Amino acid sequence: MSTVRHPGVRRQKLRNSESGWAALPWIGPVLVLVFGVVIFPAGYMIYSSTRRISQAGTNVEGVGLANFRTVFEDPNLPRVLLNTVVWVTVVVALTVVISLALANFLNKPFPGRTLVRMAVVVPWAASVVMTTTVFYYGLDRDYGIINKFMVDVGLLDASYGFTKNVATALGAAIAVGVFVSLPFTTYTLLAGMQAIPGDALEAAKMDGAGPVRTYFSVVLPQLRGALAVAVLINIINVFNNLPILRIVTGSIPGYSADTLMTYIFKVLQFDRRLDVASALSVVNFAVVLVIVAAYVKIVKPMKEA
Numbered sequence: 001m002s003t004v005r006h007p008g009v010r011r012q013k014l015r016n017s018e019s020g021w022a023a024l025p026w027i028g029p030v031l032v033l034v035f036g037v038v039i040f041p042a043g044y045m046i047y048s049s050t051r052r053i054s055q056a057g058t059n060v061e062g063v064g065l066a067n068f069r070t071v072f073e074d075p076n077l078p079r080v081l082l083n084t085v086v087w088v089t090v091v092v093a094l095t096v097v098i099s100l101a102l103a104n105f106l107n108k109p110f111p112g113r114t115l116v117r118m119a120v121v122v123p124w125a126a127s128v129v130m131t132t133t134v135f136y137y138g139l140d141r142d143y144g145i146i147n148k149f150m151v152d153v154g155l156l157d158a159s160y161g162f163t164k165n166v167a168t169a170l171g172a173a174i175a176v177g178v179f180v181s182l183p184f185t186t187y188t189l190l191a192g193m194q195a196i197p198g199d200a201l202e203a204a205k206m207d208g209a210g211p212v213r214t215y216f217s218v219v220l221p222q223l224r225g226a227l228a229v230a231v232l233i234n235i236i237n238v239f240n241n242l243p244i245l246r247i248v249t250g251s252i253p254g255y256s257a258d259t260l261m262t263y264i265f266k267v268l269q270f271d272r273r274l275d276v277a278s279a280l281s282v283v284n285f286a287v288v289l290v291i292v293a294a295y296v297k298i299v300k301p302m303k304e305a
Contacts, residue, residue: 048278055272067279076255084259091177092234099185107193124183132247135176139163166257173248185230192226228299260284
C-alpha cells in the first residue's frame with residue numbers, strides 16, 4: 001500500500017533543509033574546530049593504539065589489539081586504577097562539600113563581601129602549575145615553609161618529606177586539587193543559590209521551617225541543576241588532571257602513586273612506547289565516557305528540579 005504525503009509536509013522538509021544550509025556559514029567554523037581539536041585527534045589516537053610504533057616514532061605495522069593486551073596484563077594497572085578512583089572521588093567530594101559551605105557563606109550580606117568573592121577567584125585565575133609548585137616546595141622537608149610552620153606550632157616534631165611517601169604525596173595532591181577546584185564549583189553553586197526565588201524561602205519561613213530545614217528542603221533541591229553540572233565538570237577535569245599529580249608525586253619512584261594520566265605520561269616519556277600510551281589513552285577515554293554516560297543517565301543534570 002503506497003503512502004501519499006501531503007504537499008505541506010514536503011514543503012516543510014524543504015524549508016528545514018534550506019535553513020540547515022543557511023546556518024552552515026555560522027556553525028561551519030565550530031564544526032571545523034570540533035573536528036580538528038576533538039574528532040581527528042581521538043581518531044588518530046585509536047588508530048595509533050592498533051599499530052606498532054618505534055621509539056623514533058615510525059609507524060611500523062598493524063598489531064590489532066596487542067597493545068591493549070599489554071595494557072591489561074600490566075601488573076601496575078590495578079594500583080593505578082585504584083589511585084585514580086581515590087583521587088577523583090575524594091577531590092570531587094571534598095570540593096563539593098566545601099563549595100556548598102562557601103557558596104552559602106558568600107550568599108549572605110556582610111561587610112567586604114565583594115572583596116571576599118574576588119579572593120575566592122584567585123586559585124582559579126592563577127596557573128595550576130604555579131600553584132602546585134608553590135605547595136610542592138612549601139612541603140619540602142628541608143626548606144619548606146609549610147613544613148616549618150607545622151613544626152613551629154607543634155603539629156610535627158621534625159620536618160617530614162610529604163612528597164616522598166605515596167600516601168602523604170597523594171594527600172597533598174588531593175589538597176591542591178581541591179584548592180584549585182573550589183572557585184569554579186563555588187561560583188556555580190552561588191549562581192544557583194541566587195537564582196532561587198525569594199518567595200520559596202519566605203514561604204518556608206512562614207511555615208515555621210528553621211534554617212537547617214529550609215536549606216535541606218528548599219535550597220538544596222533548587223540547586224539540583226547547578227550541583228549536577230558542577231559535579232560532572234569536576235569529575236572530567238579531575239580525572240584528566242596531569243600537572244598536579246605530575247609535580248607532587250613525580251619524585252616517587254615506580255608507579256605506586258600514579259593515576260591513569262600520570263601513568264600514560266610515564267609510558268610515553270620514559271618508556272617511549274607511543275603505541276602502548278595510545279592504548280592507555282583509549283582506555284582512559286573509554287572510562288571517562290562510561291562514567292559521564294552513567295552519571296548523566298542516573299542524575300539527569302538537565303532535568304528541572
